[in-house]
Amino acid sequence: MIRPLRPMPHMSVILLVPRIPRVENKTQQLYARLNIRNYTPGKITADFVNMLEGKAASHGSGLFNVFDEAALSFFSGLKEIKQEFLSAGAADVHVAGSGPVLFTLLRDEIKAEDIFQRLQKKDWRSINLTFNHGSVE
Numbered sequence: 001m002i003r004p005l006r007p008m009p010h011m012s013v014i015l016l017v018p019r020i021p022r023v024e025n026k027t028q029q030l031y032a033r034l035n036i037r038n039y040t041p042g043k044i045t046a047d048f049v050n051m052l053e054g055k056a057a058s059h060g061s062g063l064f065n066v067f068d069e070a071a072l073s074f075f076s077g078l079k080e081i082k083q084e085f086l087s088a089g090a091a092d093v094h095v096a097g098s099g100p101v102l103f104t105l106l107r108d109e110i111k112a113e114d115i116f117q118r119l120q121k122k123d124w125r126s127i128n129l130t131f132n133h134g135s136v137e
Contacts, residue, residue, distance in 0.1 A: 006052050011132070014090070016102045017125040018081045026074075027098045033070040040064065063094055063105070073098035078102075081124075088118040106122030 023029065025043050044064040072079045085093045089111065090104035106112040109130065116128040 004033050004070065005049060009107060012106045012109050013106050013131060014106070014112055014116055014119070014127045015129070016081065016085050016119060016125040018075070018078060018100050018102070020075050020077065020100045023075075028073055030067055030098045034066060034073060038066050038069065044101070049112065063092070065096075067096045067098045068095050071095040075100040084122065084124070085115075085119070088122070089115040 041088075048063065071083065072095070082102055083094050083098075085102055085104065093102050093104050095101070096103045104115070106115070112128060113129075116126055119126040
């Protein structure tokens, strides 16, 4: 079922682009690693929608990516890179798409900038974006 949602709240998105070699047919290979336990019956999506609509408290970003677990085991070193991202101050890190790019969402721009600067000091390729009700700054 598709229905309109409230706009996302003002958020910063930090992308961490690991220096991991490109893998041919990676999405196909990652799909092949998925099994029934990687999917959910929709509860995570329903909880996220309730959080956006103000009907439930937020615990973390509320996001889920079916490729999170598969990508962390598929890309050599990605688990350690995710840990570095968390150590820089991110509370909730996910794979973007099928990876290996990682991201975190933050409502606090100062904290987002602090995490971004910490990643920059470690010479990680990272990008800090701000979303303000649908537009990117």
